[in-house]
Amino acid sequence: MHIHSYEKLWLGMALLLIVGFIGTITYGTVGAGVQMVDDSGGNVEPGNVSEHEEFGEPGVEKVGENEYDVHVVARQFVFNPGSEVYGAIEVPVNSTVNFYVTSADVIHGFSIAGTNANTMVIPGEVAEITIETEETGEYGIVCHEYCGEGHHNMEGLLRVVPEDEYNGSTQ
Amino acid sequence: MTLPSFVRTRGGMLVGLVMLGAIGFELRTVAGMLFGIDLPAAPYFIGMVAILSIVGVYLDVTRSTSPDTAT
Amino acid sequence: MSTQTDQPSFVDRYPEEAAVVRRSLLVAFVMLGIGALMGLVQALHRTNVLRIIDSADYYTVLTAHGVFLAIVFTIFFLVGLYQWAVTRSLDRSPVDIRFTHAWATMMTVGSLMAGAAILLGFIDEVPVSADVLFTFYAPLQAHPIFYAGLAIFIVGTWMAGADWFRTWLAWRKDNPDERIPLQTFMVLTTMIMWYVATLGVAVEVLVFLLPWSLGLIDSVDPLLTRTLFWFFGHPVVYFWLMPAYLLWYTVMPKIAGGRLFSDPLARVVFILFVLLSTPVGIHHQYVDPGIAQGFKFIAMTNTMFLLLPSLLTAFTVVASIEHGARQRGGTGLFGWLTALPWRDPAFTGMALAGLLFAAGGFSGMVNAGMNINYLVHNTLWVPGHFHLTVGTAVALTFMAGTYWLWPQLTNREIYSRPIALAQVVMWFGGMALMSNAMHVAGLFGVPRRTAEPQYSFDFPALFGTIGELRLQIAVGGTLLFISTVLFLSNLAFSLGTPKREGFGQTIPPALSGPEDSPAVLDNMKLWAAIAVVLVVLAYALPLGAIISDNGLFGVGIEPYPMLVRPLFDWAGATLAGLAEVIA
């Protein structure tokens, strides 16, 4: 089979490119420690969310020196907490925040606009994502997966406040 | 001095100009996203269309082949 | 477009087959028209430029847009094109043309059922609806006729594949020692990939969603059904792309005035698609909880290797076109570009489609990067990406290919060449605008699949303004819609141009032919077997893990039928009024 020499060169460069991509991503995951959403969050029955130890009373909880757990329940068409009826999620700046998000009904999304904090929210599964709060300010939270006819109303707010203004409650 | 004529057909000229337009349009995005240079939309696009129109007229005038003989 | 020749055209030689091809293309184009209208409504609605529907109805529109364009339009065009390609390249009719009619009918009936279920969503008086988007994630639940329609449609495509395999086997009996002609090779490999791929969606629909929507089973697991969907959801993109590749490899070099550079490499490319298209679907689930990171990593590496066939295609296609240009008298390092037939909408359309596909390839590499994906997942970036790929590389190539193929199917000239040229160029311009703005908006965090991405907070624009991007999407979408209308009306007028002779076209053999390539390339059984093994390797463990965590049918998952919805006032009222007038 005859392969033109330019074609061989091109093939070599293509393979190099591919291996390069895989290499950088491997480095990002193993070396730089970029965490993926995975199966670490465990499972929870959507029908029983309200009786669940953590999701029964979702919200912010201090778990360490500068570390907070936030449990969020998504349902058509609100985040609890996060949406207006439940109050914004408030955390102090310069802390590690672990979000645990699950759904009580259909598939939703949870993303903090303009950042790479982004996960699917699937009934039965708990999504776990961790962020470091580096700058104070207000960040919008969007449901980015179609979840029914009120989908476009599903939003929330994350407020990152200075350490001395943080009073440890959801508002 | 005569410049080499690039344009053989009006069809080719149209395609070329639209491609240049698309590239010009993307350049503003590149400037904004990669280099943080925020070029104002209206003057940029109006300027771009004006330049492309002038280029278009010029190329059409200097076109070598008539559209009837080219394919 | 088509130059005058003294050969008989396809319709002269195979009138019955030509009729099947024509009908398939017509169904495809009707769907394209409806889909484009929906696209325009979306582009204007979500940018808040013009709102003629209720935001709750946006999702009915979006479901129709996704299903009609990404499933029905693309696949009907595919079966038409492939019927032509098999008949032409084997130079023989199907074994039994009644079987050919049977699958075409099945597919049409299936589309009508699914389409009706979707469109009835506009009418509240009728308790039928399918506002589940083309991904139909459970526990959102559509009416059973939606799922049944999909199943029938897919069985129709399976029969079409069987028909082509049968024709090939019959040909093989008469030609035991010949290499499979390239176009037939492309058709058969595509269909092997399709059989493997559709396994996922067939199980999803027939074992889970359809019985569930009929009330036969109580619940289904959202993660499991979603994973089965994406088992199918990635390879389907190659099902869209491979007919476009067939046109780029076999037709475009010819209209550029040359011939294909290398036949064996074209075969290698299609085999790579058979092997690698399916074991990558989990890359659509990079941000899904419940799937271990290792499985995502395997999907990512496979995905990166799937770049290879497309990179090879870029080389071969450009080399073939350059060869054509030099045959036409083109010279110089880049000067040959001016010698190409840019007046010809068939050529220009395909070339522009290929150009935007290169851009789409780059944004696809970003999507594929497991950890960069977080930034863009489910943002408007993603529709920005696939309007370059399926929405342009595929759709525009199909339209351009039609300008070349249609006269051979009808013995009638295309009504207007200049309109056709303006049409393809307009698609290119409109898409450059819309898709670029979508990519940028996505990077700013604007989500996709949303009637009103206008929340109580603002998206942070890194340059320019969000308002400007909205305008670009609206203008681009409008240009695309006008382009579609131009295409459809040009074709409609072509039904009335006078019949004449001289539309026959041949496709020249490749510069380096298949003779000296290893015969193993043509071993369909071998490639099918390896493809299955790769799929088992990629999917057995993740599916097993999901099932062992959640059981086959999930725990405590309620269905959410998409039935109760606010009034779609005028359509409902109009129909009620119409009913009164009739009664």
Ligand code: HEM
């Ligand atoms: C007239 C030309 C078109 C226009 C104006 C248009 C516009 C749009 C817009 C604005 C969206 C985003 C909606 C949203 O996420 O909220 C969209 C989604 C989509 N478009 Fe198009 N489009 C066009 C042509 C096409 C073509 C030719 C195809 C494929 C062959 C296509 C396939 C899709 C798909 C699959 C989606 C995603 C649907 C979903 O998220 O469920 N579009 N389109």
Ligand SMILES: [Cu+2]
């Ligand atoms: Cu939601």
Ligand SMILES: [Cu+2]
């Ligand atoms: Cu994919």
